[in-house]
Amino acid sequence: MELTTAGMKARLLVGLLAVSPLLTVVSAQQTCKLKAKFNLNGFKNKDNKDIVLGGMFPVHNRLASSNDSTSSMPTSSDCEGFNFRAFRWAQTMRFVIDEINIRKDLLPNITLGYVIYDSCFTISKSVEGTLTYLTGQDEAVPNYRCGSGAPLAALVGAGGSALSIATARILGLYYFPQVCFASRVSLVTTFQFPSFLRTIPNDNYQSKAMAQLVVNFGWTWVGTIAADDDYGKYGIKLFKEEVEKAGRIVDTIKKSTANIIVVFSSDVDFSPLMEELVNHNITNKTWIASEAWVTSALISMQEYYPILRGTIGFAIKRAVISGLFEFLNKIDPYYMRLRMETPIYSSNITESRIHTLNAIGQRICTGKETPESINNTYYDVSQLRITYSVYKAVYTVAYALHYMATCKEGKGPFVGNTCANISNFEPWQLMYYLKNLKFTALDNEAVFFNANGDVDAYYDILNWQINKDGKIRYVKIGYYNGTAPTGQEMSITNNSVMWNTNNFTQLPSGTRKGIRQGEPVCCFDCIPCADGEITNGNRECIQCGTDYWSNAKKDACVPKEIEFLAYDEALGITLIAVSVFGACVAFAVVIIYIIYRNTPLVKANDIVLTFFIQFSLIITFLSSITFVGQPQPWSCMTRHVSLALGFAICLSCIMGKTIVLMFSARAAKSKTPEKVNSEPIKPIHQKIIALVGSLIQVCGCTIWLILYPPYPVKNTASQNIKIILECSEGNIVFICCIFGYDVLLALLGFVFAFIARKLPDNFNEGKFVTFGMLVFFIVWSSFVPAYLSTRGKFMVAVHIFAILASSFGLLACIFVPKCYIIVLKPERNTDELVKSQPKLIDKSAPGTSTSLSSEINSTTVSTVSMTD
Numbered sequence: 001m002e003l004t005t006a007g008m009k010a011r012l013l014v015g016l017l018a019v020s021p022l023l024t025v026v027s028a029q030q031t032c033k034l035k036a037k038f039n040l041n042g043f044k045n046k047d048n049k050d051i052v053l054g055g056m057f058p059v060h061n062r063l064a065s066s067n068d069s070t071s072s073m074p075t076s077s078d079c080e081g082f083n084f085r086a087f088r089w090a091q092t093m094r095f096v097i098d099e100i101n102i103r104k105d106l107l108p109n110i111t112l113g114y115v116i117y118d119s120c121f122t123i124s125k126s127v128e129g130t131l132t133y134l135t136g137q138d139e140a141v142p143n144y145r146c147g148s149g150a151p152l153a154a155l156v157g158a159g160g161s162a163l164s165i166a167t168a169r170i171l172g173l174y175y176f177p178q179v180c181f182a183s184r185v186s187l188v189t190t191f192q193f194p195s196f197l198r199t200i201p202n203d204n205y206q207s208k209a210m211a212q213l214v215v216n217f218g219w220t221w222v223g224t225i226a227a228d229d230d231y232g233k234y235g236i237k238l239f240k241e242e243v244e245k246a247g248r249i250v251d252t253i254k255k256s257t258a259n260i261i262v263v264f265s266s267d268v269d270f271s272p273l274m275e276e277l278v279n280h281n282i283t284n285k286t287w288i289a290s291e292a293w294v295t296s297a298l299i300s301m302q303e304y305y306p307i308l309r310g311t312i313g314f315a316i317k318r319a320v321i322s323g324l325f326e327f328l329n330k331i332d333p334y335y336m337r338l339r340m341e342t343p344i345y346s347s348n349i350t351e352s353r354i355h356t357l358n359a360i361g362q363r364i365c366t367g368k369e370t371p372e373s374i375n376n377t378y379y380d381v382s383q384l385r386i387t388y389s390v391y392k393a394v395y396t397v398a399y400a401l402h403y404m405a406t407c408k409e410g411k412g413p414f415v416g417n418t419c420a421n422i423s424n425f426e427p428w429q430l431m432y433y434l435k436n437l438k439f440t441a442l443d444n445e446a447v448f449f450n451a452n453g454d455v456d457a458y459y460d461i462l463n464w465q466i467n468k469d470g471k472i473r474y475v476k477i478g479y480y481n482g483t484a485p486t487g488q489e490m491s492i493t494n495n496s497v498m499w500n501t502n503n504f505t506q507l508p509s510g511t512r513k514g515i516r517q518g519e520p521v522c523c524f525d526c527i528p529c530a531d532g533e534i535t536n537g538n539r540e541c542i543q544c545g546t547d548y549w550s551n552a553k554k555d556a557c558v559p560k561e562i563e564f565l566a567y568d569e570a571l572g573i574t575l576i577a578v579s580v581f582g583a584c585v586a587f588a589v590v591i592i593y594i595i596y597r598n599t600p601l602v603k604a605n606d607i608v609l610t611f612f613i614q615f616s617l618i619i620t621f622l623s624s625i626t627f628v629g630q631p632q633p634w635s636c637m638t639r640h641v642s643l644a645l646g647f648a649i650c651l652s653c654i655m656g657k658t659i660v661l662m663f664s665a666r667a668a669k670s671k672t673p674e675k676v677n678s679e680p681i682k683p684i685h686q687k688i689i690a691l692v693g694s695l696i697q698v699c700g701c702t703i704w705l706i707l708y709p710p711y712p713v714k715n716t717a718s719q720n721i722k723i724i725l726e727c728s729e730g731n732i733v734f735i736c737c738i739f740g741y742d743v744l745l746a747l748l749g750f751v752f753a754f755i756a757r758k759l760p761d762n763f764n765e766g767k768f769v770t771f772g773m774l775v776f777f778i779v780w781s782s783f784v785p786a787y788l789s790t791r792g793k794f795m796v797a798v799h800i801f802a803i804l805a806s807s808f809g810l811l812a813c814i815f816v817p818k819c820y821i822i823v824l825k826p827e828r829n830t831d832e833l834v835k836s837q838p839k840l841i842d843k844s845a846p847g848t849s850t851s852l853s854s855e856i857n858s859t860t861v862s863t864v865s866m867t868d
Contacts, residue, residue, distance in 0.1 A: 123162055623642035652690040707734070775809030
């Protein structure tokens with residue numbers, strides 16, 4: 001047989017006892033009578049107890065309609081709309097008191113009792129319960145304490161903020177302690193409510209947390225909904241009827257362009273609005289929940305999930321309370337009738353009254369149902385948050401009483417170092433211990449109150465997601481710690497959030513506001529920000545920093561991509577491999593010259609200059625490696641200086657060799673035998689020319705490094721979305737002078753070699769040097785436009801390519817022909833190869849013929865025929 005919610009309500013309600021105060025005589029001389037009858041439901045267990053704690057919980061949601069007839073004495077209304085969650089809170093207070101009573105380390109030899117009332121989620125019932133609690137006689141007689149027996153210690157309750165404030169105004173008059181478990185409103189201060197404490201964080205923290213949440217996700221257009229206290233507390237029915245009638249709030253939500261809606265409301269107030277939202281099928285909003293309803297079973301129902309899917313909200317700390325579930329399972333109507341605790345009124349509960357109060361739905365509860373057959377929020381102990389706050393509130397009073405009871409005379413906190421009498425203490429004495437209290441609750445949580453009666457704020461940030469079985473689950477995606485340093489209060493794992501969008505992982509984003517001419521300021525267009533800007537919720541966009549760029553949604557600045565030619569990428573590896581290969585080839589030429597140093601062709605060349613040329617080429621090949629990798633100060637200086645010096649040494653040595661070729665060519669054209677056979681440039685002069693040419697560059701590079709050394713820079717101007725790491729040359733004048741000098745040496749070497757290109761020898765080296773210098777000029781001439789048209793790592797790659805191409809060009813054109821003869825054609829490497837061809841001088845007919853009558857002695861000019 002299926003058990004309805006009404007049946008469950010009847011089974012649990014047997015513990016809520018009705019109160020009907022009668023006419024009361026205050027003294028023998030004067031009769032005091034009440035002007036109305038009160039109807040309070042609650043639990044009472046105070047007989048034979050040492051100290052009594054009061055409690056007030058919103059076990060019902062609203063007042064029931066009553067007879068407005070004035071033909072009989074008025075009676076306060078009954079309550080309706082059973083709240084299983086709040087009933088669990090009330091039962092938790094009973095459970096904790098029972099737990100404290102059996103402890104030996106807390107309040108030994110002192111037994112706690114309780115009186116618990118139902119506030120019905122209304123201010124009127126809260127005031128009734130407070131006054132009745134203060135009198136001690138189950139009657140609301142203001143300013144009188146008529147009851148006898150155990151002293152009243154404190155009140156735990158009364159529920160939400162409006163209810164707790166109503167009771168705090170009364171209790172504060174007597175400085176009577178009140179520890180609230182669910183009042184979050186920030187208006188409560190010690191000045192207005194001197195005896196008010198709470199075990200739930202102040203809403204100031206939650207407001208800040210919500211604001212940080214909006215900023216964290218970059219939302220710039222957010223709607224808000226807040227419960228109207230008067231409207232919501234005194235007339236939920238009227239509120240629901242108004243919503244259904246005009247649909248004002250629902251229509252506003254439907255037409256609004258805001259996709260993010262923050263709701264500050266209790267679950268009871270928010271529930272009627274949710275029903276209308278479901279009727280209108282509004283499913284395109286993301287809801288930000290306040291702590292009051294984020295884990296409420298009244299809101300997290302299956303039919304609401306299409307509307308509230310992806311909701312993000314704040315929840316206070318949760319805990320596992322050992323033994324509570326078993327305690328809750330012990331409560332059923334049949335069991336309670338057999339084991340009825342001392343009631344507030346006569347215990348003549350009848351089956352007829354149970355049936356009368358609970359005949360809701362298709363059948364009536366019999367009172368013999370078992371808890372195991374019900375799946376209800378009353379038994380849900382998976383999200384004990386407010387319940388844990390009740391747990392802490394009761395223990396707060398218990399620990400304060402314990403410290404009061406264990407006070408030693410002469411060391412007390414009151415005037416004259418006295419202590420309070422635990423059997424007859426004043427409310428203000430207990431308040432001292434409450435305000436100076438510090439104890440450890442579950443999970444080693446330290447509980448204490450600040451000067452305003454508040455506890456530290458810590459919230460779990462929850463996201464509504466759905467299980468595979470279709471049930472809602474609360475997934476923790478972060479936290480907010482109000483005591484953390486500024487800027488570090490909130491932590492959120494964005495990639496674990498499920499959103500209420502077509503793509504469940506897509507974050508809603510906003511745009512900047514564009515003014516509509518001639519319309520109110522509240523009307524605007526949403527205009528996307530430009531690249532590199534993000535929205536800030538106003539009419540302007542925020543420009544991202546130099547090292548940042550806007551993401552695709554324009555709602556966050558993200559670091560730009562960093563680019564440089566890395567060692568581990570294919571292009572960098574290839575260029576390094578080619579550089580090393582070129583250096584190995586140049587070194588191989590050196591080895592060949594050393595091995596064949598006694599052959600005529602090698603001896604005919606200045607081997608010292610040849611070695612210096614090969615050494616400089618090795619430097620230029622290896623210098624290209626320093627262009628790869630992230631620029632560093634040492635690499636920026638090394639790459640430019642090694643390149644400049646390497647080419648300067650190479651070109652100076654080539655100029656020293658070609659100047660001899662030029663003078664030999666001029667002498668070969670002379671008709672005077674003395675000039676033909678003369679040696680205008682000696683080998684030492686060649687070395688001096690090469691040395692001087694190299695030293696000039698060394699001096700220039702030294703001055704450059706001292707005054708304006710190259711250094712690494714971050715180029716953010718070339719590409720918007722990238723930071724290019726490159727080297728700055730330091731000073732444009734110096735870089736032009738340094739490499740301009742290399743160009744000058746290359747130009748002189750080319751001119752000297754070009755003049756000697758037609759030297760009538762068997763092996764004319766001037767011709768090969770000319771080809772080598774032409775390759776050098778072609779490479780670097782094409783390099784300039786290619787270099788200027790590229791950016792980033794490809795610009796560096798073009799630079800390296802120019803170095804390698806020019807170096808290979810010089811190596812191939814000048815030394816490959818010689819190595820070809822030395823290694824592959826050794827039979828032609830003879831003395832005849834390096835001697836000049838015979839030339840006859842005919843003075844009678846100058847320039848018309850050549851004569852073989854005289855032979856010009858071979859000089860240092862290499863002569864060989866390249867034909868077989």
